[in-house]
Amino acid sequence: MGEYEAQQWTVLNVGLWNGAITGARGRLLYRAILRSALDAGIRGGTAWVGIEGGHGRGAFRSVESEVASNELPVMLAFVDHASPIAGWLPELRTLVDAHGLVVSDEASVWLRMLGSGGRAGPPGIRASGAPQCPSRDASRDALGPAGDGTRGAPGGKDAGGEDVPSRGFGGRASPGDGAEQGLMVQVYTVEGRTLQGKPVYQAVAEFLRKRGVLWVSTTRGLTGFGEQRRVHEPQWLLRAHDAPVMVTALDRQDRLESHLPALVQFVGHEGLVVSRRVRWHHP
Structure with a gap:
């Protein structure tokens, strides 16, 4: 790559059943989550609205319904090193509660090098010295079992108490599945x-x-x-x-x-x- 290198970061995805649900101080929950991430120093986050969807055991909303379209699901994605994500997760879990689920994964983020020392990234990436070297599973471990208040954590239970399959690095499928x-x-x-x-x-x-x-x-x-x-x-x-x-x-x-x-x-x-x-x- 020459002037670029890939660093292993954590991608945290948050799915909210209802994008119109409000959180603290009457603010839309997805906005409250974005503000929380900003305050926690998370490097980047984006909210995306769905076309249709909802809770598997609740209302299913579609953009075709004028009323329900105001309550379409929202997906949020956050990117940072594992340690800052892990430090923010307790507050995030409290915000999400039973309104959605949280999934973490690992990805390569491509950063521009500045000579032999120091790094600078494209817009949205902070220039820094040597990258942190947290445990690659730090944020996933911080999600914890559902019994400690986690909702929809990988390998735990969802808001309804049912098992949620674990998602490993890269979304690995089971051997012999043809993938x-x-x-x-x-x-x-x-x-x-x-x-x-x-x-x-x-x-x-x-x-x-x-x-x-x-x-x-x-x-x-x-x-x-x-x-x-x-x-x-x-x-x-x-x-x-x-x-x-x-x-x-x-x-x-x-x-x-x-x-x-x-x-x-x-x-x-x-x-x-x-x-x-x-x-x-x-x-």
Whole structure:
């Protein structure tokens, strides 16, 4: 890679059954969680709204319903080293409670090097010295069993007391299930940011499509923040350019991994590139 290197960070995903649910002080819960992450110094977080979904034993909402669409599920994703994530988890568990579930995973975050010493990342990444070296399972261990108040923790029990399957590193499937080793790459950026005269998300999607990557999709978020501590969100139609955007690519590990160095160089400072190994089934 030359001027870039990959560091192992933790990706924490929070799923809320109902995006309209309120938390402390009457604030929307997903906003309260984002504010909590900001206050805890978490490096980056984004909230994404679903098209439909809900609790497996409760209401199922769809964008097709004018009333229910106000209560669509919300997914939040946070990225940082394992230790800060682990330190924030107790407060996060209290906020989420029975309103959703929490899943942690590991991923490679691609950071730009500055000479032989020091590092700087693309927007949303704090320049720092040597990376922390926490236990790779620190945040997962902090999730703990459901008996200590955790809701929907991996390997524990969900809000209804039923078992939740454990999710290991990279979403490993059980042996002999026919799945193959794949790679998922996600590029986080902001809608109004440009690259070679195009929105970054369009340029990245075109870059991947030209290389024959099997799955490429773009998702627009509700709100999010990076290391600059500025919350990005569209306040009205004319400011839609400020919304967070994520491009997701998926293919066989050997195929997509061969394009990853060029993709990281291509994105540069205009986004954050996160990759993780997955077990997947494909056509």
